[in-house]
Each structure stands twice: as C-alpha cells, then as structure tokens.
Amino acid sequence: MTATLDVAAGQQPDSPPASWKxxxxxxxxxxxxxxxxxxxxxxxxxxxxxxxxxxxxxAPNLKLQLGGGAFLCNVVGVEVDELPKTSVDYRIxxxxxxxxxxxxxxxxxxxxxxxxxxxxxxxWRSTNKYFFADKFFxxxxxVDRHGNTNLIxxxxxxKFSFRGPGSVGINDVTTVRDAFVFMTAHDKQRFVDQADYxxxxxxxxxxxxxxxxxxxxxxxxxxxxFDFSGPDxxxxxxxxxxGHSEEEVAENTGWEIVRSPHFVELEPPSAAELHILRxxxxxKGVLRK
Amino acid sequence: xxxxxxxxxxxxxxLPDGPPPRREVVSTARDVVAQISDGQxxxxxxxxxxxxxxxxxxxxxxxxxxxxxxxxxxxxxxxxDLLLGAGVVGKLIxxxxxxxxxxxxxxxxxxxxxxxxxxxxxxxxxxxxxGLQAKAMGQEFMAWRGGIGTSIVxxxxxxxxxxxxxxxxxxxxxxxxxSPDWAFLHVGWxxxxxxxxxxxxxxxxxxxxxxxxxxxxxxxRLVSNAHIRRNPIMTSVPYADxxxxxxxxxxxxxxxxxxxxxxxxxxAYVRATAGFRKGDRSGLDAYLDKYVFGPxxxxxxxxxxxxxxxxxxxxxxxxxxxxxxxxxxxxxxx
Numbered sequence: 001m002t003a004t005l006d007v008a009a010g011q012q013p014d015s016p017p018a019s020w021k022x023x024x025x026x027x028x029x030x031x032x033x034x035x036x037x038x039x040x041x042x043x044x045x046x047x048x049x050x051x052x053x054x055x056x057x058x059a060p061n062l063k064l065q066l067g068g069g070a071f072l073c074n075v076v077g078v079e080v081d082e083l084p085k086t087s088v089d090y091r092i093x094x095x096x097x098x099x100x101x102x103x104x105x106x107x108x109x110x111x112x113x114x115x116x117x118x119x120x121x122x123x124w125r126s127t128n129k130y131f132f133a134d135k136f137f138x139x140x141x142x143v144d145r146h147g148n149t150n151l152i153x154x155x156x157x158x159k160f161s162f163r164g165p166g167s168v169g170i171n172d173v174t175t176v177r178d179a180f181v182f183m184t185a186h187d188k189q190r191f192v193d194q195a196d197y198x199x200x201x202x203x204x205x206x207x208x209x210x211x212x213x214x215x216x217x218x219x220x221x222x223x224x225x226f227d228f229s230g231p232d233x234x235x236x237x238x239x240x241x242x243g244h245s246e247e248e249v250a251e252n253t254g255w256e257i258v259r260s261p262h263f264v265e266l267e268p269p270s271a272a273e274l275h276i277l278r279x280x281x282x283x284k285g286v287l288r289k
Numbered sequence: 290x291x292x293x294x295x296x297x298x299x300x301x302x303x304l305p306d307g308p309p310p311r312r313e314v315v316s317t318a319r320d321v322v323a324q325i326s327d328g329q330x331x332x333x334x335x336x337x338x339x340x341x342x343x344x345x346x347x348x349x350x351x352x353x354x355x356x357x358x359x360x361x362x363x364x365x366x367x368x369x370d371l372l373l374g375a376g377v378v379g380k381l382i383x384x385x386x387x388x389x390x391x392x393x394x395x396x397x398x399x400x401x402x403x404x405x406x407x408x409x410x411x412x413x414x415x416x417x418x419x420g421l422q423a424k425a426m427g428q429e430f431m432a433w434r435g436g437i438g439t440s441i442v443x444x445x446x447x448x449x450x451x452x453x454x455x456x457x458x459x460x461x462x463x464x465x466x467x468s469p470d471w472a473f474l475h476v477g478w479x480x481x482x483x484x485x486x487x488x489x490x491x492x493x494x495x496x497x498x499x500x501x502x503x504x505x506x507x508x509x510r511l512v513s514n515a516h517i518r519r520n521p522i523m524t525s526v527p528y529a530d531x532x533x534x535x536x537x538x539x540x541x542x543x544x545x546x547x548x549x550x551x552x553x554x555x556x557a558y559v560r561a562t563a564g565f566r567k568g569d570r571s572g573l574d575a576y577l578d579k580y581v582f583g584p585x586x587x588x589x590x591x592x593x594x595x596x597x598x599x600x601x602x603x604x605x606x607x608x609x610x611x612x613x614x615x616x617x618x619x620x621x622x623x
Contacts, residue, residue, distance in 0.1 A: 030298040034309055058302045060311045063528055072527050074482075076311065097484045097517055098524030107425035107499040175427040178295070212427050218297075225297065239297055267300035 015278075018269045020222040021046055021184075021287040022277060023241055026269040027220065028137070028180065029053040036134040037063040039105065039173070045083050045286050046182065047137040052080060052281050057273065065133070070105045071096035082284045106172060136176040138216065140183060141165075142195045145234045145255040147202025147216035149181050150195040167199035174206075178217040186221035192254040204233040224249045229260045236260035242268045313481040316531040318348040318587070321505045325349070325471060328379070330358035332421075332501055333368060334474035336492035338388055338550040339543040341368040342475040342507040344535045347581045347590070350375040360421075360469050361386060362493050363414040366542060367558060370395025373407060374562060374573045375581070380408040382467060384417055391555045396562040397573065411444035418496055420467030425499035429466060436462040472501035474526060475539050477546055478510040483529035484517045489545020491525055498526045505531040507538040509547050535587050537599050548602040549609060554594070 018026070028050035032038065036059065040047050048066065052075050055062045060076045067087030073095040084092055093099075140149040141164045151168060155161035173179070179200065183190055198205075206215030219226040219235060223244040230236035238260040240246060250257045269277070277287070322345060325331065331349070335341035346368050349357070354377045361369045361383025369386045372378050374397035386398035401407045412420075415435050423431040430449075437460045442448045449463040474494045479485035485506045487494065498504045506529045517524060538544070541554035561572035584590040591599065 030300070030302060031295070033295070058304055058308050060308055071521065072524075074311075093521060096521035097480075097482070097514070098527035099522040104495075104499070107422075227297075239299060262296060264297055264299040266297075270301040273301055 015271070015274065016288065018274055019288045020241075022049075022274065022282075023269055024182065024220060024222060025049040025053060025277065025287060026273045027225070027241070027266065028182070029057065029273070031180070031218075032059050032062060032135065034059040034061045037065075038135050039065040039133040039176075040067065040087075040137060044137070044139060044182075044184075045282075046184070048083055049277060049281055049287055050137075053273070053277055056276055056280055065100070065105060066092050066095070070100035070102050072098040072100070080281050080283075083282055083286045106169075133173070134177045136170075136173055136179045138170045138179050138181045138200055140181055140190075140199070142190055142192050143181050143183060143219055144192050144195040144202070145230070146204055147181060147219065147228055147233075147235060148195045148198045148205070149200045149202075149216065150197045151199040152197035154196045156196075170200040173200075174211040174213055176213045178214050180218050180220055181216045182220045184222065186223045186249075187252045188254045191221075191252065202233065203228045207233070223252065225266065227260050227262060229262060230258050234258075238262055239264050239266040241266050311482055314483040314529060314531050315481050315511065316505070316533055318344040318507075318533050318535070319352075321345060321471075321531045321533060322348040322352050322354070325354060325357075327355040328357065329470040330360060330382075330468060332360035332469035332472040332497040333365070333372075334362060334472060334492065334494040334497055335366065335368070335539065335542065336362050336490070337364045337366045338391065338555065339366075339490065339539065339545055340475045340487075340492065340494070341366060341539050341542045342473040342505070342533075342535075343368065343540060343542065344507050344533060344538050344587045344590075345473040345505060346372060349377050350577065350581050353377075355379070358382065360417075360467060360497070362497075363417055367392065367395050367555065368542065370397045370562070371558075371581075373397040373401050374565060374570070375577060378407055380410060382410040382412060382417065382420075384412050384414050388555060388559070391552065392559040396559065396565045400565050410447070411441050413441060416441065416448070416462070416464050417467070418493065419464040421469075421493075421496045421500035423464060424466035424468050425496065430463040431466075432461040433464050434459070434461055436464075467500060469497065469501040470503065472497040472504045473507070474498060474504065474529075475507045475544065476526060477508065477544070478512045478516075479506050479508045479526075479529060479532045480512055480514045480517045481532065482514060483527070483532055484514070484524045485526040485529050485532070486517065486520075486523045487525045487545070488523075495525055498529075503530040505529065505533060507533045507535040509536055509538065509544060510534075537591055537594070538587070540591075540594060540599070540602075543602075543606070547606065548599065549605040551594070551598065551602055 025046050032054035038051055040051050051064050055064055055075050064073050066073045071092045074097055075095050078095050138149055140151055142150040151164045153160040153163040203215040225239040226235035227238040228235060236258045356379035357377050358380040359372055359378045363384055365383040365386045367388050369383055387394040402409050419431040419433045436442050442450055447465050450460050451463055453459045453461055476485040477488035511534045541551035543550040561576040564572045584593055
C-alpha cells in the first residue's frame with residue numbers, strides 16, 4: 001500500500017502529509033474512549049501508536065495494556081522517545097504503572113467502559129462486565145466477509161501453501177467487547193470470500209456460539225473501514241479513507257461491496273493529531289516508513 | 290452493528306476544555322460501604338491473622354448491612370467471625386473461619402453454622418479459587434478434581450460432578466463462578482489513581498481482585514504515582530475503584546511489612562465471644578459497642594487502641610522478621 005494521502009490542508013508548513021500508517025493510527029485513536037480498557041495485542045506500530053495517541057490526546061483514563069509482556073501503561077505526561085520495537089521492549093516498563101504475568105492478562109480487571117459502566121447503565125445493560133478488554137486489535141493474513149480472521153495460513157487442511165504466524169491469542173480473547181480487525185494491505189488475496197482457516201471467528205459465529213464478547217466489529221485497512229451491518233452479519237462499507245474510492249475498494253475486495261447504513265466520510269488526521277503523533281510518540285517516523 | 294458496538298468517530302475528537310483529568314479514587318470507608326446494597330457479595334482479603342481491610346469490615350457492621358454474601362479468604366480469619374456475629378452475613382463462602390492457635394474456630398462461626406443461622410457454601414481452598422478464577426476469566430465454571438470422593442459435593446448442591454469428555458472416565462467437579470460485587474483488600478500503599486502494591490505477602494488477594502466487579506483498598510500509606518512507577522512490577526492490584534487511607538488499617542491483625550497482629554486484642558475477642566456458644570451475646574455486643582460502634586472514625590479507633598500498642602506491634606514485626614521484611618515505604622520520592 002503506497003498511497004500517500006493529500007491531507008496537507010490545515011497542517012503546519014513543511015509538515016509532510018499523513019502516511020497511510022499514520023492515518024490508520026489516528027483513525028484507531030479516535031475510536032478509543034476515555035473510559036475504555038484496551039489490550040494492544042501483539043506488537044504492531046500502528047496499534048501501539050493509536051493507543052498512546054488516544055491516551056495523550058483525549059483518553060487519560062484509558063486502561064492500556066501494551067504488549068504481551070503485560071505492562072499496564074499510562075503515558076500522559078510521560079516522554080515517549082520512540083515506538084517500541086517489540087511487545088517486550090524494555091522501554092514499555094518505563095511507561096508502566098503495573099505488570100501482569102502474561103497468563104493473567106486473560107483475567108478480568110474491571111468492567112467494560114470503566115466508570116461509564118456504572119454511570120451510563122442503559123448503554124451497558126446487555127454487556128458482560130467480565131470482558132477482558134473493551135477493544136482489541138486483531139491482525140490477519142486473511143479476513144473474509146463474515147469477519148473470520150486467519151493467522152494460520154493458506155491452502156487445504158494440513159497442506160499449507162503458506163504458513164502464517166499461528167493464531168497467537170486472538171482465539172482466546174472471547175471476552176473482548178469489540179475487536180478491530182486491522183489489515184495492513186488490502187487486496188483480493190487478503191480480503192477473501194471465505195478464509196482458508198479461522199483464527200478468530202466473525203460476529204455471526206460469536207453470537208451463534210454465544211461467546212461472551214461481540215467479536216470483530218470493524219475491519220480497518222489502509223483503504224477503508226467495514227462494519228458488519230450487511231446481510232447475515234457480513235461486512236459492509238462503513239467509511240473510506242481520504243484519497244481512496246469505493247470503486248478502488250471493490251476492485252481489491254473478494255466480496256461484493258454493500259454500504260453500511262452507518263456509512264460516514266472519514267476525515268484526514270488533523271494538524272493537532274499529527275503534531276502529537278510525530279512529536280510525542282513517533283519521533284523517529286516509523287509510521288512514515 | 291451488534292450489541293454494544295459504538296458508532297465510528299469520523300473526525301478529530303473536539304475537546305474545547307482540553308482532555309479530561311485522570312480520575313482520582315481516594316475515598317472513605319463510609320462512602321465505599323454506602324455503595325453496597327443488602328444481599329450483595331463482598332470478598333474480604335488477607336489471610337488468617339494478616340492483611341484484613343478492617344475499616345471497611347467495621348463499616349459494613351456500622352451501616353447495618355444485611356444478608357450479604359461474604360466471601361472469605363482461603364483461610365478466613367476472625368474478621369469473618371465478627372461479621373457473622375454482627376448479623377450482616379446471609380451466606381458464607383469460606384473454607385475456614387478461625388485464627389488457628391488463637392482460636393481453632395471462630396465462636397460465632399461455629400455457633401451460627403450449627404444453628405443454621407447462616408448458609409454455609411461448603412467448599413475448600415481451591416474450590417474457592419476455582420470459582421473465583423472462573424469468574425475472572427468470564428467463564429461459567431472451572432473443572433477441578435479436588436472434591437471427588439468427598440462429602441463436599443454432597444453438602445454443596447452448586448458443585449456438579451461430571452465425567453471427563455476425554456474418554457478416560459474420570460470424574461470432575463464443575464465449580465461454578467463465584468461473583469463478588471466488591472473485593473475489600475488491605476495493601477501497603479497505593480497512589481490516588483488506585484494502583485495498589487503489596488510490600489509483603491499477597492495471599493489470595495489478586496484473584497479476588499480479578500474476580501470482583503469492583504475493588505476497594507485500605508492502605509497504610511497513600512503514595513505518589515512516581516513512587517508506584519519506580520517499580521510497576523510490584524503493582525499487584527491496578528485500577529482499584531476506591532482507595533481508603535487507613536494507617537494501621539489491618540489492626541488487630543498484622544499488616545505485612547508494617548506490624549504484627551495484636552495477640553492480646555485477638556485473645557480478648559475470642560474470650561468476649563465465648564458466651565455466644567451458649568446463647569449469650571453480651572460479650573460480643575460489648576466488643577461491638579467498644580470497637581465498632583463507639584469510634585466515630587478510624588482515627589478514633591486508633592486512639593482507643595493506643596499509640597503505645599501500635600508502636601509495640603511495629604517493633605514486634607521488626608523483631609520477628611529481623612528487619613528483613615520491613616520496607617522503606619517512602620524511598621526518595623514517595
């Protein structure tokens with residue numbers, strides 16, 4: 001994915017336009033609420049940047065678990081010199097207030113939505129307060145129209161034509177309220193009608209099997225965002241990033257595009273968002289490489 | 290969108306007044322306990338004669354809570370006996386309630402179980418933990434073999450025996466999730482954001498915190514966030530919902546790294562409740578009047594106990610541990 005977005009309007013002079021990784025990180029940060037609990041999942045520079053950006057910009061109460069080493073971090077007022085290279089990067093400890101053994105991360109630590117759970121009770125009535133996190137970012141080598149996400153591989157059962165990293169823990173986080181599947185490339189090899197293997201099932205299976213969480217609620221790619229408001233809880237186009245088009249999404253997706261009733265125009269990163277991202281989180285420009 | 294999913298935020302989040310502040314959770318025993326309704330389930334941390342959140346325990350009695358489900362530690366102490374005698378407990382989930390050599394069993398516990406004045410959820414140490422673990426993981430039950438072949442499963446109809454689906458014919462106990470509405474824990478210190486640290490033994494406190502809906506800490510000291518960040522690995526209970534500052538808050542029980550249990554006080558409690566076995570609650574009532582209903586505040590309670598006694602308990606702890614386990618609480622930046 002090479003599209004560099006023309007979002008210079010409103011930016012400071014000489015500031016380069018937002019890269020696709022920066023645009024995704026800013027988009028994900030905007031979806032994070034001040035009262036959320038988030039487990040960033042395995043290391044990616046995009047989700048790490050998104051969560052830290054949210055905490056610094058609008059969500060200082062975000063309960064943030066960074067990395068598989070299970071540090072609970074708060075980076076408000078904390079200087080972040082650069083994005084960590086792995087999920088056990090020792091610098092994460094410098095941003096942390098608490099630590100869990102990794103196996104302990106699968107246990108509850110507070111209700112979804114934090115205090116909101118108790119103060120806006122109508123909103124949470126149907127949710128299981130024992131959710132492991134409110135949001136979780138799930139990577140995939142394939143995702144299909146039902147939101148089934150595959151990290152195992154491609155090819156027939158037992159005969160891999162391509163072996164992926166394995167399911168990591170994305171099958172285990174059944175008590176996450178809303179998972180965001182994020183794909184760092186968007187083409188027909190990755191956005192398929194039916195995934196070869198399933199590491200994390202989509203929302204339909206979540207309901208059929210009565211798993212506690214909601215399962216995937218969005219798929220985010222460098223081109224666009226899907227929700228699951230399509231027929232039979234299938235993916236529907238919920239937003240397009242600036243510089244991309246519905247036609248382009250359709251050409252690169254292995255299922256027929258339908259629009260979500262919740263479709264919105266996604267705004268580019270603002271000057272303020274980019275400024276904090278570049279000066280207080282990603283000083284070395286990892287997201288621009 | 291399915292249940293709970295939020296609408297997409299398409300543009301920047303507008304915050305004209307800047308970001309909200311970090312939420313501080315320092316509270317009082319009165320305000321914490323006021324949030325508890327009759328019939329709710331409260332887990333009480335610590336172990337036998339150590340680390341009990343006594344200002345919260347006494348406040349449950351002062352506010353006259355009724356019909357609570359009390360979840361004791363795997364070796365519950367006489368703080369549970371006190372709650373039983375004071376009449377706030379409807380159901381007790383605790384494998385044990387006593388103080389070992391001080392009292393093999395609590396007098397109120399034994400009497401009330403024998404007279405069926407409290408519902409006892411028959412359990413064992415790991416049956417308790419299995420239930421808490423199930424809740425912490427958001428699962429309905431945990432499978433456990435301890436209890437097979439015992440009377441525990443006969444005495445507790447909530448424990449279901451099933452045969453392993455793996456085909457080896459072995460029987461397991463399905464231990465249903467145990468669901469505390471609150472966990473009350475006593476830790477050494479916490480910051481105002483609710484990050485609590487145990488400088489000594491943690492017993493079963495962490496699993497109680499993970500199973501509970503909400504957590505309130507009593508702390509010997511309130512420390513700065515910088516103090517917590519010096520050693521984040523020590524933060525055993527992050528994100529507590531309330532922090533109640535209560536120096537000597539475990540008295541008459543020990544607080545690891547700070548002071549020993551007050552043996553004389555515990556023995557006096559055991560003597561005071563001896564009559565309870567024969568239906569005479571005057572000794573218990575006198576104890577409740579003096580130590581629970583009498584003091585208006587935790588400071589008043591400490592005045593009643595007396596500075597001399599408290600300093601002696603600190604010295605005893607130092608002596609018993611040869612100073613090895615006392616902690617430099619404040620450090621350089623506390």
